[in-house]
Amino acid sequence: MARPRARLLQGNEAISLGALAAGCNFFAGYPITPASEITEIMSRELPALGHPFIQMEDEIASLGACIGASLAGKKAMTATSGPGFSLMQENLGYAAIAEVPLVLVNVMRGGPSTGLPTNVAQGDVQQARWGTHGDHPAIVLCPATVGQCFELTVMAFNWAERFRTPVILLGDEVVAHMREKVALPAPEEVEVIERRQPTVPPDWYVPYKTDGSLIPRLASLGQGYRYHVTGLVHDERGFPTRRPDEVEPFYARLFGKISRHFSDLELVRAFELDDAEVVFIAYGCTARAAQAAVRIGREKGLKLGMLQLLSLWPFPRRPVEEALTGRRMALVPELNMGQISREVKRVNNGRTQVLRHGKMDGNMITPDELLNRLREVK
Amino acid sequence: MSPKAAPTPENKAAVDKVSFYSAWCKRCGNCVAFCPRKALGHDEWGYPVLADPERCTTCGLCEMLCPDFALSVGEAPAQPGAAAVPKGSRVAPTTSPERLAPEPAPKENGHG
């Protein structure tokens, strides 16, 4: 096998290449800084591969088209930023309740509203979890390097298909626009999970009936399995229901299919954590600053470490609990006023002192800033 | 009382020409109001009946204007859902309601 050739790639390029490697064969989107490059790359690649690409009239339409395409058997993706992400929330809820696999990339920028279009922020973390109305589980992944952009996009597609759910890739302006030298695996080396299809004759297909996995099999439209898809709470046949004895098990299954796999879904990366007295818990571009602060601090004899969160939701509770146990202090840097630090405090449960370091000036947190902060709180 | 119950010799012709499925009927009155020959009427509960079988030409308009699939013109299919068109059914798809529809009838049965 040929050794992967190093390339200088932008984060948005790596996301696009990851999508293609994972089998993405449908894209509908609407241009928005800082995610437009993904839409542009997909408009170049998909037609040449014989797959559909469309620039829709807005973000609502983009996610709607992705849901339709996914129901018709495609691996669909859209990419947007904050304002578009807000518009997509209703259809995101639809994809969650109707259990439609798809990947939604949100490259975070400053907000709310038009905010800081070309500046970095991490303000959509809680929106990615709670943005749509009603309660539902969410899977949200967050890369910090160009290489992780590729890997986590592949993972997003795989988890979307495995769990029959929308998966959000939460990038940020720095990671998406940054160029780094990366060596990507050859397409044949990428593990791709395919959608489970019904194996019974159409007359025996009960669309939302599940086996022990709690995850129903999804027949593609036009394959002979005629069934109903709705955003209303539905029974096993897909027909609307309000009967408590059908509604309650429906929600239990919707949550259960994710919660029983928490251990698989909690993705973190530890850096110099073993003997660390002070630990940074960071994600996205901010993890880069935290890692640099650990390096610089260690050179001066400070026992620093970092836990990078690669999955934000479900919140990686167990690894975070472990990272907090026995430390002197934890510092959570983020480009918002405390969206993940609140979660860390929630799971900390008296283990250690947890401080947040929030910043919203449109610029990255620097390693100096973090080291200075540690000096202040000493 | 369902109009379909126990066909007697007197209403056998009616059953043959128009079948009524009272479980699906919401008694909206479309069929009665728009029958071009005024062959349909209401029973005491407001359900449609073929009051004057002689006048019925089985034009099929009542069937098309029934929003509830609650009646069927022509020989009743052996079973609702049978895909084949039963022999002898007479439906005139070119019948124009504009041409045939009567003036509004007085609302004797208080439909709508």
Place this chain on the structure above:
Amino acid sequence: MNQKESPSLGRVEVRLAGSGGQGLLLAGLVLAEAAGLHDGREVAMVQSYGPEARGGASKAEVIISDAAIDYPLCSRVDLFLALTQEAADAYSWDLKPGAWTLVDSDLVKHPPTSRALRLPFTAVAREKLKKPMVANVVALGALAEVTGVVSRRGLEKALLARVPPGTEPLNKKALSLGARMAREYLGQDASQPQPEAHSEDI
């Protein structure tokens, strides 16, 4: 890859600044690809986006390092190139003391430091090559010559892979013109001082 030939650098932070249209994004890309793909170093690059990149003061930042790059932006700039006064003023506040500073001598009348190398990149491109748009390449040639953060051979390879077909001879010429200009200015040979290791004293 010629990793062995490349001298150890530590971490070098490069900032290329100017106004939209001066080709600094391309210069940054070429520098990053030369160092990353041809010299075998680790590289990370960020750039200005949006209105800032079209008008106003725009910049491209390239981190070149022997080790994996954690923080991907400049925090202490080791190498600063400014092609307009506005960019020189806007982006020189975090220069490391003693950083290499190259400015266009015609367009930057007030360089950020007295040690700045003032070279007429734009004038040379216009007068000697009749193509003012290759001022960025002239500057790259000078920058490589002065600092040695990137090999001349890598730079040329990376440049020729990026420029539009048919413009290769022009760009090659611009690159060597820049290098020659720097040598003449310094009045010495290409044996350049090695950059200091990135200072970690915070």
Place this chain on the structure above:
Amino acid sequence: MPPVHRSVVYGWLRHDKKFPHVWCPGCGLGILLGSLLRALSQSGLDKNQVVLVSGIGCSGRLPVYVDVGSVHTTHGRALTFATGIKLAKPELTVITVMGDGDATAIGGNHLIHAARRNLDIKTVIINNQTYGMTGGQYSPTTPLGAKATTAPYGHIEPSFDISALSATAGASFVARSTVYHVTQLDQLLGQLIAKPGFGVVEVLSPCHTNFGRQNRLGSQVDMMLEFKKRGVRVERWQKLGPQEREGRYPLGVLVDRQQPSFDDSYQAMAAQAAALRREKQP
């Protein structure tokens, strides 16, 4: 065309779905549903080739009764889902059913862009001039002066002409009918299904429960007779003077034009892109 017996229509209804359906007694949606099923059964299409997509509201409940692939989407977004389905599987016949509020208020943007794009989606817009399911608030097609639960003093906004809007936006096929003119409706829906490109059939339908009651228009029978009075076949409409046209509207095929559909243009562009790529990477 061979006659369509009700038993054929029953064959297109979902047998595991509870009947009677959810709509009010006399609602035109049931008549439209029957008409659509007759048109489908005469189209020669296999049930597996048809996908029915709806938005929200009374009309949103229509697809669930039909034994085809059916998708009940979010409010106003039926056309966006349909676009994804059609692009993913161009061989499918994708039909959207929307109400007037669905198609021209919350989903108005999608309607004009779908028409402009001319992707092969068949669209049925059932126009009852009100928001029926939510209780009779005014919609973009509520007539001037009419009462609505959100226009207690009379409606002050001019209304959309759905057919004219669709035609102007670029639809390949535009027709109008009413649930009273049910035989004409059968024919128009048949033409809609057969016609490639984006097509719209606007169907006037009574909402006697909400719109009718607030405006004292009587029963659905009275409202349907009003359609009879005001609706004029397009052939006759063209001969009418401005005064004769007052308060009336044309019924029938309003636009029928040949133009490249998005599907065809996309296939051609994709083939070109693939060829270019092969050239670059021999």
